[in-house]
Amino acid sequence: MSPFAVRLRSVSKMYPCAAPDRGQASLDRYVWSRARSLARRILGSPDDLPVVQAPPDMNAPRWVLNDVNLDVHRGETLGLVGPNGAGKTTLLRIISRITRQTAGRVELFGRVGSFLDIGTGFHDDLSGRDNIYLCGTLLGTKKREIDSKLDEIIAFAGVGPFVHLPLRSFSSGMRLRLGFSVAAHLVTEILVMDEALGVGDLEFQDRCFRKIGELTRSGMTALLVSHDMAAIQQYCHRVVWLQDGRVEQVGDARSVIKSYIASQIGRSGVAKWHDAVTAPGDHLVLLRAVRIVDEKGNTVCSVCPRDKVSLQMDVDVLAQGIPLHPVCEVSGTGWRLRIQDDEDSFRRKGPASPGRYRFCQDLDLECFPPGWVHIGVGICSGPEGFFHFWERRVVSLLIENAEPEPSCRRESWRVSASA
Amino acid sequence: MTFQRGHEPTAEKPLPLAFDTTNPEDSKPWMVVEPLGSGPFVPLRELWQGRDILYFLVLRELKTRYAYSVLGYGWTILGPLFTALVLAVTLGQTFRIAEGQVHYGVYCFAALVPWTYFSGAVTDATRSLLNNPQLVLRAYLPRAYLPLTPILSRLVDLAASSAVLLLFLAWYGVSSWSSVLVLPLLVLIMIVTALGWGLWLSMLAVDHRDVAYGVSFLLQLLLFATPVLFPLSSLPKGLLPILALNPMVGVVTGFCSTLKGSDSLLLQPLILGGFTSMILFLTGMWFFYRREPDIADLL
Numbered sequence: 001m002s003p004f005a006v007r008l009r010s011v012s013k014m015y016p017c018a019a020p021d022r023g024q025a026s027l028d029r030y031v032w033s034r035a036r037s038l039a040r041r042i043l044g045s046p047d048d049l050p051v052v053q054a055p056p057d058m059n060a061p062r063w064v065l066n067d068v069n070l071d072v073h074r075g076e077t078l079g080l081v082g083p084n085g086a087g088k089t090t091l092l093r094i095i096s097r098i099t100r101q102t103a104g105r106v107e108l109f110g111r112v113g114s115f116l117d118i119g120t121g122f123h124d125d126l127s128g129r130d131n132i133y134l135c136g137t138l139l140g141t142k143k144r145e146i147d148s149k150l151d152e153i154i155a156f157a158g159v160g161p162f163v164h165l166p167l168r169s170f171s172s173g174m175r176l177r178l179g180f181s182v183a184a185h186l187v188t189e190i191l192v193m194d195e196a197l198g199v200g201d202l203e204f205q206d207r208c209f210r211k212i213g214e215l216t217r218s219g220m221t222a223l224l225v226s227h228d229m230a231a232i233q234q235y236c237h238r239v240v241w242l243q244d245g246r247v248e249q250v251g252d253a254r255s256v257i258k259s260y261i262a263s264q265i266g267r268s269g270v271a272k273w274h275d276a277v278t279a280p281g282d283h284l285v286l287l288r289a290v291r292i293v294d295e296k297g298n299t300v301c302s303v304c305p306r307d308k309v310s311l312q313m314d315v316d317v318l319a320q321g322i323p324l325h326p327v328c329e330v331s332g333t334g335w336r337l338r339i340q341d342d343e344d345s346f347r348r349k350g351p352a353s354p355g356r357y358r359f360c361q362d363l364d365l366e367c368f369p370p371g372w373v374h375i376g377v378g379i380c381s382g383p384e385g386f387f388h389f390w391e392r393r394v395v396s397l398l399i400e401n402a403e404p405e406p407s408c409r410r411e412s413w414r415v416s417a418s419a
Numbered sequence: 420m421t422f423q424r425g426h427e428p429t430a431e432k433p434l435p436l437a438f439d440t441t442n443p444e445d446s447k448p449w450m451v452v453e454p455l456g457s458g459p460f461v462p463l464r465e466l467w468q469g470r471d472i473l474y475f476l477v478l479r480e481l482k483t484r485y486a487y488s489v490l491g492y493g494w495t496i497l498g499p500l501f502t503a504l505v506l507a508v509t510l511g512q513t514f515r516i517a518e519g520q521v522h523y524g525v526y527c528f529a530a531l532v533p534w535t536y537f538s539g540a541v542t543d544a545t546r547s548l549l550n551n552p553q554l555v556l557r558a559y560l561p562r563a564y565l566p567l568t569p570i571l572s573r574l575v576d577l578a579a580s581s582a583v584l585l586l587f588l589a590w591y592g593v594s595s596w597s598s599v600l601v602l603p604l605l606v607l608i609m610i611v612t613a614l615g616w617g618l619w620l621s622m623l624a625v626d627h628r629d630v631a632y633g634v635s636f637l638l639q640l641l642l643f644a645t646p647v648l649f650p651l652s653s654l655p656k657g658l659l660p661i662l663a664l665n666p667m668v669g670v671v672t673g674f675c676s677t678l679k680g681s682d683s684l685l686l687q688p689l690i691l692g693g694f695t696s697m698i699l700f701l702t703g704m705w706f707f708y709r710r711e712p713d714i715a716d717l718l
Contacts, residue, residue, distance in 0.1 A: 002447065015716060097452060097559045099715035107448035117557040125483040134475040138558040143471045 002109045005190050005221035006072040006095055011104035013065040013090050013245075064090045065101070066245040072190075072223065074109070077216050079236035079253060080225045081260050086242040088225045092116060092192050095223065110221070113139040113187030116194040119179030124168040128159055131167055132182055141186040149185045156211075157181035176200050184211045191215070191222045202334060209235045229398055230371035233257050254400070261302045261398055269301030271394040276316075284322050285379050285388035288356070289314040290395050292363075292375070302398040305365045309397075313359045313377050317352050322381070324352050326359045329376040329392070332369060370399045461708045466561045473564045473571070480572040495576035496583050499535045503528035510648065521678045525587055529675045530647040532584050533605070536577040537613055537667060538638045543569030544617025545634045548625050552718045562711055563704070566617035570610060577606065584674070592679035601684065605673040608693050612666040615699030618707040625714050645671050651685070659687065666692030666699075 065087045072078050080088045093099045094106060096114035114120075121134045132153055136146040146153075154163050157177040162170065170178070177200065183191065191212070200208065212222050213235060226232050232239060232253060239256040241249040243263075249256050270291040273279035279286045291312050294300045303309055311328060327340040339361060375397065378390035485491040507524025544566035548555060551565055581602075593599060624630040645667045646654070654662070662668050669688035676684040 004448075007448070093556075093715065094452075098556060100452065100712045101454050103454050105454070106452040108450045108452065109448050111449075112559070114557070114559065117553065120558040121479075121554055123479055123483055125486040126479060130475075130478070130482065134479055137469075137472040137475050138554070138560055140469075140559075141471075143474070 003074055004071055004107070004109050005074045005076075006070070006109065006112075006223070007107040008068050008070040008091075008095075009105040009107070011065055011068045011091075011094060011101045011106060012063060013087070013094065013099070014102040015062045015064055064245050065094070068104070068242075068245070068247055070240060070247060070250070072221060074221055075216055075219050076237045077212060077222045077224065077235055079232040079239040080223065080242060081227070081229070081232060081239055081257065082242035082248075083264070087245040088242055089116070089194055091242065092194055092223065092225060095190075096192050108190070110189030111140050111187075112190045112192055113183060114192040115180065115183040115187075116192070117179075118172070118176045119182070122167055122175065122179065125166050127166055128154075128163040128170065128178060132163075132178065135179060135182045136186050139183060139186050146186065153178075153181045153185045156185065173200060173204070177204060180204075180208055184208070184215065187215075188220060191220060193222065194225045195227060205231070228371075229257050229261065230400075233400065234370075257398075258302055258400075264301075269395060269397070270299045279316075280389040280391050281316075281379075282388050284317070284319050285324070286316040286318065287313070287377065287379070287389050287391060288316055290375070290377055290391075292395055292397055301396070302400060303365060304400055305368075305370070307365060308362065309365065310360050310362045311375060311377075311395075313361075315357050315359065315379060317354050317357060320353055322352055323385075324357065325380050325382060325385070326361070327378045327380055327387075327390075328361060329378075330363070330368065330373050331376070331393070332371055332373045335369075337367070365399055368399055373397050373399060461704055462561060466563060469561050469564070472560050473567065476564055476568045477572045480568055481575060484572070492575070492579060495579045498576075499528055499531040499580050500583065502531055502535075506648065521591060525591060525678065526650065526675055527648070528587065529584055529678055530645075530671045532577070532580045533609055533670050533674050534642065534645065534647050534667070535580065536573055537609055537670075538642070539576070540570045540573045540613040541616045541620065541638060542634055543573070544613065545620040545624050546631050547617070548621045548714060548718070549628070549631055555718050556715055562714070563618065563707060566621040566707075567614060570613045570617060574606075574610075584677075588677060594677060594679045598673070598677045598684045601673060602677070605670045605689075608666055608689070608696050609670050611700045612670075612692075612696040615696060615701075615703040618700070618703030622707050622710045622714070625710070625717050641665065641667065644668070646675075647671055650675070659685075660691070663688035663691040664695050666696040668692060 068087075068091065080091065082088050090099070092114065093116070094101050095108070096112050096116065097108075098114070098116075119131065119135050121138045122131050123134070126134070129150070132150065133143065133146055136153075137143065154160055157174070157180075159170070159174050159178055162174070167175065180200070183193070193212075209231060212224070216222055224232070224236065236253045238251065239253045239260075240247060241256050241260045248263075249259060270289070272289045272291075273287065276286060279288055281287050289312070291299050292301070292309055293312055294303070295308050300307075300309060313326060313328075315324070315326075317324065325341055327338065330337045330339065373396065374393040375395050376390070376392040377394060379388045380386065380390075381388065485494060488494065490497065503524050506527045507522070511523045547565040547569060548562070554560065554565065555562065588599070620630055620634055624634075642648075644662060644665050651659070651662075651668070651672050669685070669690075669692035672688060673684055
């Protein structure tokens with residue numbers, strides 16, 4: 001048996017033209033432009049009808065993938081990360097044989113089942129059961145195989161009582177469950193999955209990733225595209241970072257994700273306003289910068305739970321005698337924590353004089369679950385007062401899973417006889 | 420004791436990557452995808468192996484076509500019946516048919532049974548790729564199934580309206596049983612013709628959406644090149660070899676010839692029509708699979 005599942009040999013994909021209508025001449029557009037020039041000549045006002053032309057580079061060919069070489073090993077879970085437009089979906093489409101590469105060679109060592117959408121081929125007027133069959137055959141499975149796994153699929157999706165109703169009565173979460181369940185039970189060799197689990201609830205997302213883990217241990221190969229870095233890091237053996245159609249980095253999940261996030265730091269680890277006009281705030285207080293720094297004062301974006309980091313907020317005070325009470329809000333998927341002064345310290349603090357102030361708050365990262373956390377900041381005038389500004393999610397921080405796996409050692413188990 | 424935080428540690432160990440990659444037998448791929456422009460290629464094996472997909476696509480169309488309508492599949496019979504009635508009232512006087520011949524309305528119905536199938540199948544097949552971008556862009560399937568699906572699912576409509584035609588035959592009398600027995604062959608010719616048109620037009624409609632709008636005019640044109648509104652015998656004999664190149668001429672006259680007192684079955688349009696339908700189908704297949712690798716980028 002081959003050690004590979006997919007091999008890409010300098011695969012490139014070119015889209016000839018990005019402009020609408022693919023640059024085709026259209027009769028009505030021709031007539032319209034003629035009528036316009038005629039109108040201009042008769043009315044004699046050349047300036048009132050602006051001619052909108054696509055920028056010339058819109059019609060230039062675009063290389064969405066450029067010389068991609070990649071070996072995917074059998075039985076591994078490979079994560080694909082990269083910013084929007086990096087070519088992730090195009091790569092998955094090429095591997096799924098939906099579109100073909102312009103150059104290069106793709107070797108597949110098994111049947112590819114693609115889950116690029118919530119339930120491919122689903123139709124609103126068909127019952128859940130009919131949709132399972134349709135979606136299942138589109139994944140390349142025979143009807144017999146679906147027959148034998150039908151009960152399992154329905155049970156995993158948790159749509160038992162509704163399976164005979166038309167799909168239009170399903171919620172979008174139920175559709176996703178059904179679609180994923182079909183893919184997870186019927187794809188046996190290579191599963192290709194685009195960011196699709198976002199609609200599912202947390203419990204289901206977790207169940208999906210565990211199911212994928214289970215399948216890969218039994219020899220299936222999974223290719224996942226996701227922007228959920230914590231999940232990718234937790235469940236993928238290796239990660240490929242695509243950037244502008246090229247493979248920027250391949251390697252173990254931890255290091256690739258770390259450098260990927262580092263490349264995005266400008267967008268997430270720090271926020272600055274150089275211009276007083278755009279800076280958030282009112283005529284009394286202006287927010288100028290927010291950043292997360294480590295002990296040495298360097299801006300960070302990806303940390304371990306044991307690292308010591310603090311939040312810095314630079315504020316301009318423009319008038320005399322303003323009480324300043326900083327508030328920050330740390331939020332993640334499904335939770336939110338507000339950090340603010342208690343009432344005593346409100347009373348202790350006096351009003352500030354004009355100038356630039358820096359507020360620091362140490363963040364105790366072990367309070368937060370791993371994953372992305374977003375931090376919002378504000379300055380308010382008092383416990384019941386108004387906010388000078390309140391900016392949600394100005395900076396973001398990835399809290400990685402600690403390595404090695406966190407463990408908690410205890411003295412001993414207590415043992416007692418049980419009836 | 421070790422307490423593991425969070426989820427099940429699925430990715431605790433990276434896979435050992437020490438495979439023997441030197442053994443060439445080990446690394447023989449199951450499939451190699453060559454880049455674009457490597458020539459048209461009709462994946463006959465895939466078309467056969469994926470027949471379950473075709474089955475469920477047809478089922479999907481059958482179950483959803485008349486969903487939420489009261490009459491449901493009654494519309495498949497009402498369509499040709501109503502058209503025949505309108506024609507009998509409006510044109511019945513113009514095309515008065517000689518004594519002893521079958522009533523004009525009944526003649527029209529017999530001709531409309533295959534024609535309704537054909538025009539419906541070609542219209543649906545033409546839009547099949549445009550109307551199913553989800554299937555083209557999100558799934559891998561033999562794409563010739565998409566134009567084939569309406570052609571097969573409309574056979575159910577054809578069966579229903581043919582049943583009504585049989586009732587007419589029972590009432591008015593059958594010309595000869597051989598002309599009834601030849602009907603399955605006529606249906607086959609019609610399927611091949613519709614598929615040929617469907618393959619050509621559906622692919623052309625991806626390139627130029629105009630085709631999807633223009634197909635109804637093409638069908639109107641074809642309607643007048645087919646003896647639906649008038650019997651073939653009312654046309655000059657010399658035109659027949661040219662008209663017969665249209666496969667639907669043979670099919671429609673074949674359907675009408677089952678009625679007692681109408682023209683007898685002609686062999687020439689059947690043979691010529693069968694020939695052109697095969698050419699249409701084969702070139703359609705060639706054209707479809709020449710353009711097929713591109714369509715995901717064009718839709």
